[in-house]
Amino acid sequence: MLTLPPKFKQALGNGTRTSLYPLVRIYKGVQIDDPLDSATEVINLSIKETNIGGEAYNPLLLNSPSIKSSADIINSKYSISSVSLSISNNQYKGKIFSDDVQSLLNAVVQVYYASNGIDTLDECLLVYTGTIRRYSQSAETLSLTLEDLTQQKLATQIPSTTLQDENLYTDEQIGQPYPMVYGYVDKSPTVINKLNDIELDKPNKELFNVWNAANKVSFKNPYIDNQHVLIVHNWLNENASLSVYNDGYMPIMEELAKKFGSREYPNLETNIYSFENANANGSAKFNLNENSFLYESYTEEEDVLVGTGEIGLPTRIYRPVEKVSFFAKNHGKSNISGENDYTFVRSSNKFYGYTNDRLDNITKLVNVLGDDNDNSDLDSKYDENWDTGDKTWWKATNINNNVSQEGEFTETIDENHVDVGYNGNFNVDLIQNNRNDTGLHINSQIRTSHPESGGAYARLELNKDIGDYPCVTKILYHIQYTTPQNEHYTPDYDDDNIFLSSRLRYQPVSFWVERQLLNADIENNYEFDDMDNNNNRWQSNYDLENWFTECQVPNREHTFYINESEKRYETSNTNLNGIAGIDYDNIIIGFGTTNAYDSIQWGMPLIKSGGGSTQRVSSVMANLNNFYTLQDCLITDIYNQDYYAAIVGRIDGSGEPIAKPQFILRDILKNELNYEGNVELPDVDIEDNWIHSFTLKEQKEAKSFVEGLFKSSVYIPAFNSQGEFKFLYMVDKETDFTQYPVIDNQNIIKYSFSLTKLDDVKNQVNVKYKKDYGSGDYAEETGYGIKDNNGIVRDTLDFVTFTFDDSENNYDINYYGLKSEDAKLEFKSEYIRDELTARKLQRKLLMWYCNQHLIAKIDLPPSYMNLEIGDTIRFEELMGGKLAFGQDYTQEIIKNGQPIYPIFFVNKITKSLDKVSIEAVQIHRGEVGFDDEMASNYIIANPYEQDIYEPEVESETILNVNWVTGTNFSTEPLTAIIDTDIQGEIETKYWLREVNVPAGTVNLEHGNTSSIYDNGTFEIGEMPQEQNNIFYETIIQNDDNYGGTVTLTNAIENTLELAEQYDGFTFEMHFTMQIDIFNDLADTKYLDFSFIPFLAQGDITGDQVVNILDVVAMVQFILGLTDLTDVEFAAGDVNDDNNINVQDVVATVQQILGTQ
DSSP states (O other): OOOOOHHHHHHHOSSSOOOEEEEEEEEETOOTTSOGGGOSEEEEEESSOEEETTEEEBTTBOSOOOEEEEEETTTTEEEEOOEEEEEEOSOBTTBOGGGGGGGGTTOEEEEEEEETTOOSGGGSEEEEEEEEEEEEEOSSEEEEEEEEHHHHHTTSEESOOBOOOTTTSOTTTTTOBOOEEESEEEEEEOEEOTTSEEEOSOTTOOEEEEOTTTOBOOOSOTTOSTTSHHHHTTSSOOBOSEEEESSSEEEEOSBOOTTOTTSOOTTOOSBOEEEEOOBTTBOOEEEEOGGGOEEEEEEEETTEEEEEEEEEEEEEEEEOEEEEEEEEEEOOOEEEOSSSOEEEOOOEEEEEEEOSOOOTTOOOOOOSBSSOOOOOHHHHHHHHHHHHSOSOOEEOHHHHTTTTSOEEEEEOBOHHHHHTTSOOBOOGGGGSSSOSSOEEEEEEEEETTSTTOOEEEEEEEEOOOSOOOBEEEEEEEEEEEEOOSSOSOOOSOTTOTTOSOEEEEEOOEEEEOSSSOOEEOOOOOOSGGGGGSTTSOSEESTTSTTOEEOOEESOSSSOOEEETTTTEEESOSSSSTTOBOOSSOOBOTTOOBTTSOSEEEEEEOEEOOOSTTOEEEEEEEEEEEEEEEEEEEEEESGGGSEEEEEEEEEBOTTSOBOOSHHHHHHHHHHHTSOOOSOBOOOOTTSOOOOOOOEEEOSOEEHHHHHHHHHHTSSEEEEEOTTSOEEEEEOOSSOSOOTTSOBOOGGGOOEEEEEEOOGGGOOSEEEEEEEEOTTTSSEEEEOOSSEEOTTSOEESSHHHHHHTSSOGGGOOOGGGGTOOGGGOEEEEEOSSOOSHHHHHHHHHHHHHHHSSOOEEEEEEEOGGGTTOOTTOEEEOSSOGGGOOBTTBOTTSOEEETTEEEEEEEEEEEEEEOSSOEEEEEEEEEOSSSSSSTTTTTTTOOOOGGGSGGGSOOOOOOOOEEEEESSOSBTTTSOEEEEEEESOOSOEEEEEEEEEEEOTTSEEEEEETTEEEEEESEEOOTTTSBOOHHHHEEEEEEEOTTSSOEEEEEEEOOTTHHHHHHHHTTTSOEEEEEEEEEESSTTSOOEEEEEEEOOOOOTTOTTOSSOOSHHHHHHHHHHHTTSOOOOHHHHHHHOTTOSSOOSHHHHHHHHHHHHTOO
16 A cells, blocks of 8 residues: 655545646656666656646646556456557647657656645655657647556566577577576476586576485385485485486486496596586586596407497486286196106296295295196295285286196286275385395296297386487396206106106296297206306306397306205395396396387296207296396487486575575566666565476566466565566455455445356366476376375365364355366466475465455545555445345355455556546455364465475585594593584583393493493483493593594493403493584584493503503513413404414504504
8 A cells, every 4th residue: 555645645635526637757868777867858747837846847748647557366467557648749839749759769757646735746646657668649649658667677588698609509509598497496407518518597697506305316116215225335326416308307317326337447437417506607507527428339449448339428227117917828738648658747837926925935846747836835825815914915817827728828917906906916016125025926837848838927017208318228136046846857767769858957037128928948957056057147258249148047147145955046145235236247138228128028938949859847936026127328419418407596695595486586677687676575474485496498578477477376466656566465364354444435436346257166276386397298286186284185175174163164166056077277387396385376276266256346536546456455334335245245254164354455446636446356265264273284384394495505514523543442542533613612412322231231330339231222312321420531622612522431440350251242332422512503413432341452451551561461471470361361462373472562562652
């Protein structure tokens, strides 16, 4: 609401008749952003000849301009109409106005309302500032059209800075804009130049930093975290601030992972890129390290590795399994007649998924003749899990149930799972969850002499949303393989001429890339010990022209734990650190581009017969515990790729990220549009904790951008009469209505009521957000349902209100005769990327659209000239004494489950000399429920309070704490160095963490007392330990109070006795020292240390110091003058030769002198 100048307010009075008249000031030579006092001439016009503040106004103005403005509440769009001035074009004082009109184009114009009795311009009311945009002329008049100057500013294309340097950019890039990034963007579009720089924003525009909280690679496997074997052992790198898009995002790791590619590459640098912020000459960017680039292929020429093909940017990706399907080919029994009749067994294939079982004791006797091999140990385990267990085991129903049938069978589901409501598919987590008690089991017994020999496989279907790049594909696996209990079998009746022999072969389980059943040779593994010899191979002729891979397991290349009694080979017997394939011996040839295949098959190949009449059975029994496909990719055509970065964008003057729309607009006005005017920011108490994050890379008109941005906010950008930006806000929750000004009924000249459109009523809103700049789609959506703070989603607002206690005032879409399926709204936001802000927008839209709003149109006298768009008003009396559509708008009411406030938001206003016309819409509560207590489970949290969005200011403080000695105060004093740039006193606390004594308790003697400790483990903060209890503490501060040292010495008097009693190694106590600086600038640090009673080498006296006294004790023992305990002897035997002699004396002296 405007503050009217006192004389102007007095002149208005309360009536409709006033002495108001317009003033027009044209500032010749002044354009947008120019100071008004720089005008070469000020042309003053009015409808009458007058003098204000000593300046004459010529009576050439033929009309009194009215000023119209409006605000679209839901679209956050403000508009102000153009103003037309009609000027007499007759000769006045020897001049015709139109003769010089060309020089006035784009000149700044101000329109004032003045009144009789006003002497200065400051006492007038400024109602409009604009510029002359058009003019037309008739016989007697000249018409000038004015447009608001801020609207003109917003006609500029942004981003406004374009690529121009031909030495840095390609012809196709020249003229394109630099990106413009705000907030938190995980995949921000970038620009690559010819110097291997991936630029993030325009030059000299500093960004906050890399978004470290969002640059972790999404492996699409929830089990791969920083403790996963692939991360711990550097098979995968979590950090990837850059990605490349080609039908999907491919992360580019900051550091190369271990064993990249197919060989070692001399002089290859593992750091692929680094971040550098903007400076006066350049943009914020990632510098690509060209010493990490690789060629597509390499050959050795005279022992020198020579690259050929395209050069590319290396990265490693993980391809998770998304689905598993199964295939089996069976053949039936075969009867052979002769002197003896023989029945050869049929093929038998089964697949099981298992949980909570390592399957260590699988046993099977495999038959070649007679009885079939249909049964498996897992048959009964599966039945038990479904009869009395948790029903998590899985089987390939159509394959397992047709084991006795000849033919080809496929399967994707377990029908038992479907019957209990599961989706039936194999749970892919069972083979990629970093556990060794879940997995996929194959039991396949194949008669290989049959001309249509059988086989079986599981198709491990990989994720497909990646681009096509050259790659080396690698398989890491954890497998248990079990051989049958019986070995090489030859029947007694081998004199029959029908066959020569019958044999049982152990066939390794295989991986392959072809989608059909693989043809493979039979492997002559007759005995358990044959499985890891040269018969079974992962690869042959490595790195030669005829290099090929068979990917058999077990094999000769990989390391296996062997349990002969249980007939089992395993890549690891107790954990997953022994995952197979560690030295370029896990490559699978043929999968040479990322999209060459979409799956890897695992199972029993189609075994070729050995020929003749030999009858053989090949057996595979294996558990696939964990399976990981890695691809070492090369991003070729480096300078024509689309790169995306995880970045926190532009910063304000205090170095904080700019993520609220009012600050974003202010920054754009200054840094893109060169606007030097004032920006009136909203009240800091407004709850506007929405995060707006986006990157603009394609140019668009600033006006269109601003409208789009603020549609996803709580504000409406507007302009004041000086042409300066400000922000309107409509309150959405209120309890004190008396604070708002009242419209006096006696002053109302005319009024009418209407309602917002019935077609606009909605009870469901879906907000699509997180624009995917690669695909152009939206990656996330809220869905139409309303989520509470427990994660429960209710389909419509109707169902939300049903959860409240006040059932009489529930919301019901039928109130308007509508059905829920006809009351849906979908909204897309390019400027929101987080869920909480998207839900806030969803809530704003839902609570606006759920009921019709009352609209009041009112004509008021000029005394209401102080009203502005965005003001909130109220009425104490009903206009005309009548309800509006049966509603009392002077009181708060509940309408269809929503509180309706007795206040109105002014959204349209027209000001003229004789009246003020307004349109105002009634305000409803913008949150579910009648108050915040009722809505507590639906009030959306502040997104800025999430760790991922908190400012990631890298601390400039240093606090490093490290032991410079050992960590066992039984053997020596312990000293920690505190290295810090924080000035303050060192403060310590001590916590007992663990007591481990065979006897269960231990008595420690110290000073004149003793303490008894029981076995146990404790958390930090649970068991405080005073330092003068069993150890002494000495803190020495540095002279400048920046850091220092902490030294701990043993205070336990019976250390030697404990060492004798527990042999030095069966008694342990562990502690943690907590270090703080008396200052709030640094985090707490912790150091662990222990008390394990034994003596250090050389310390015969047990005083924690090796000195001349220990040499004397050693010499006395050698001369037979004293005896030593076992513990003392162990300390004196410095060279560990089970003897104390002159060599130990010499070594101890050297230790004292520091030469050893």
